[in-house]
Amino acid sequence: MPTRRTVFFISDRTGITAEMLGNSLLTQFEDFQFRRITVPFIDSPEKVEDVIRQVNETGVAEGRRPIVFSSVVDEIASETIRARAEALTLDLFQIFIAPLEAELAAKSSHAAGRTHGIANSHEYYTRMEAINFAQSHDDGAATRELAKAQVILVGVSRCGKTPTSLYLALQFGVRAANFPLTPDDFADHKLPGSIDGHRPRLFGLTILPERLREIREERRPGSRYASIENCRYEVREAEAMMQREGIPMIDTTSKSIEEIATTILHRAKVERHVY
Amino acid sequence: MPTRRTVFFISDRTGITAEMLGNSLLTQFEDFQFRRITVPFIDSPEKVEDVIRQVNETGVAEGRRPIVFSSVVDEIASETIRARAEALTLDLFQIFIAPLEAELAAKSSHAAGRTHGIANSHEYYTRMEAINFAQSHDDGAATRELAKAQVILVGVSRCGKTPTSLYLALQFGVRAANFPLTPDDFADHKLPGSIDGHRPRLFGLTILPERLREIREERRPGSRYASIENCRYEVREAEAMMQREGIPMIDTTSKSIEEIATTILHRAKVERHVY
Numbered sequence: 001m002p003t004r005r006t007v008f009f010i011s012d013r014t015g016i017t018a019e020m021l022g023n024s025l026l027t028q029f030e031d032f033q034f035r036r037i038t039v040p041f042i043d044s045p046e047k048v049e050d051v052i053r054q055v056n057e058t059g060v061a062e063g064r065r066p067i068v069f070s071s072v073v074d075e076i077a078s079e080t081i082r083a084r085a086e087a088l089t090l091d092l093f094q095i096f097i098a099p100l101e102a103e104l105a106a107k108s109s110h111a112a113g114r115t116h117g118i119a120n121s122h123e124y125y126t127r128m129e130a131i132n133f134a135q136s137h138d139d140g141a142a143t144r145e146l147a148k149a150q151v152i153l154v155g156v157s158r159c160g161k162t163p164t165s166l167y168l169a170l171q172f173g174v175r176a177a178n179f180p181l182t183p184d185d186f187a188d189h190k191l192p193g194s195i196d197g198h199r200p201r202l203f204g205l206t207i208l209p210e211r212l213r214e215i216r217e218e219r220r221p222g223s224r225y226a227s228i229e230n231c232r233y234e235v236r237e238a239e240a241m242m243q244r245e246g247i248p249m250i251d252t253t254s255k256s257i258e259e260i261a262t263t264i265l266h267r268a269k270v271e272r273h274v275y
Numbered sequence: 276m277p278t279r280r281t282v283f284f285i286s287d288r289t290g291i292t293a294e295m296l297g298n299s300l301l302t303q304f305e306d307f308q309f310r311r312i313t314v315p316f317i318d319s320p321e322k323v324e325d326v327i328r329q330v331n332e333t334g335v336a337e338g339r340r341p342i343v344f345s346s347v348v349d350e351i352a353s354e355t356i357r358a359r360a361e362a363l364t365l366d367l368f369q370i371f372i373a374p375l376e377a378e379l380a381a382k383s384s385h386a387a388g389r390t391h392g393i394a395n396s397h398e399y400y401t402r403m404e405a406i407n408f409a410q411s412h413d414d415g416a417a418t419r420e421l422a423k424a425q426v427i428l429v430g431v432s433r434c435g436k437t438p439t440s441l442y443l444a445l446q447f448g449v450r451a452a453n454f455p456l457t458p459d460d461f462a463d464h465k466l467p468g469s470i471d472g473h474r475p476r477l478f479g480l481t482i483l484p485e486r487l488r489e490i491r492e493e494r495r496p497g498s499r500y501a502s503i504e505n506c507r508y509e510v511r512e513a514e515a516m517m518q519r520e521g522i523p524m525i526d527t528t529s530k531s532i533e534e535i536a537t538t539i540l541h542r543a544k545v546e547r548h549v550y
Contacts, residue, residue, distance in 0.1 A: 029383055067375070097303065100304065104278075124531075125493075
């Protein structure tokens with residue numbers, strides 16, 4: 001039986017950063033099972049008191065102090081939690097503020113709500129436009145504005161094009177279109193006409209046929225579309241076409257959406273900006 | 276003129292966590308302009324050497340040492356960067372490993388690529404299903420499977436329903452549908468029939484009419500749809516309907532997608548899981 005520990009992610013904002021970094025640290029301890037509780041928007045003395053009580057009651061109930069990942073920007077709130085929560089409190093934010101203040105010879109503003117706010121409306125519009133673009137250029141739906149795409153993903157049905165395009169838009173504000181490669185294209189032995197003129201911005205996704213079969217089975221069980229023979233055929237033809245046309249390619253089989261998206265931007269040298 | 280400083284985000288994985296936490300720290304120093312360079316996938320001794328060289332050359336060229344946010348999981352690589360990069364190196368990962376090891380009385384596995392990998396295929400499918408769900412239930416497109424939605428966003432056209440639904444799916448694996456409230460519904464003085472039976476899972480988005488006008492103008496300049504009179508009318512009617520029907524409501528005007536999504540999950544008490 002793995003040891004169970006309770007973990008709190010406490011933030012005066014969304015808590016997303018605390019959860020991401022905290023999860024990445026926790027996955028390094030494989031023999032434990034972590035119960036995760038995220039408490040966002042801790043932005044008043046009352047809420048600070050409430051969350052300290054919740055942490056301390058959990059510790060008493062479980063007979064073991066919880067682990068707290070705190071990304072509270074407000075100095076007093078953060079200090080209060082560190083001093084009074086009976087937990088291992090890891091402060092993901094304050095710990096780096098002092099060395100940064102020394103390096104920059106400046107005081108930080110200690111203002112919450114700066115990240116993930118929409119102070120910068122130019123960036124906001126860029127991101128919204130990217131999301132609209134990904135939606136309207138999903139699965140070859142629109143081709144008129146392909147020239148505006150920063151990257152155009154190609155590959156067989158269900159190889160990961162849609163989630164990757166959406167992630168590129170939402171997380172990085174990158175305008176990504178995606179376009180399917182189908183048995184018709186393989187019979188013609190050439191790229192679909194509408195993407196032929198955009199070769200420098202094409203990026204291929206591929207996948208192991210066995211994995212593709214699993215994914216397609218979920219969607220259309222027992223279909224010819226999902227059969228292993230058809231998956232093998234489509235993947236082989238798609239890879240051959242990408243090789244022939246000099247389109248860079250990435251295998252999505254054992255990669256997360258984050259990894260696929262990052263690899264594409266890295267290799268295509270598209271500038272990224274994390275929101 | 277704000278002082279310019281160059282900042283590197285270095286990771287042996289995607290670098291997304293480093294960039295998020297780093298950005299959140301940097302926004303606390305408003306009088307500076309930061310040039311950001313993200314270097315992901317630093318996962319070999321050669322790449323470590325390359326990035327150290329890049330950091331040091333930047334420092335020489337600019338006459339000022341760069342700031343490095345490192346989230347390198349590999350101990351030796353991380354130690355090498357800390358020792359040899361002539362920079363203020365803030366190690367977002369290693370600094371928390373030692374206290375966690377002490378607390379858990381266990382060694383960490385120091386294995387890169389654990390987060391944002393797809394080790395857990397159940398979670399992977401949950402996320403993919405949520406993305407497909409958001410896509411197929413966007414803007415009232417499908418209603419048959421609304422019973423499967425964990426949350427159903429309602430609001431006037433362009434108030435932020437689509438990006439929020441996609442973000443809920445991609446970042447949190449939550450199945451979110453969205454449904455427009457239109458002038459037809461306002462004339463009928465009742466909720467659209469297809470969402471009427473799902474009241475406990477409805478969540479309203481609203482927005483300042485002036486902001487809505489701006490957003491709609493980008494899409495259909497000069498239209499009646501985008502006019503301030505029509506925006507005022509639609510927002511007033513939508514808010515009145517939500518109030519009448521007891522639908523919780525959030526104002527999206529000055530909130531980021533992350534804040535809107537987090538607030539909804541928090542208030543609707545939907546369990547979240549950051550990917």
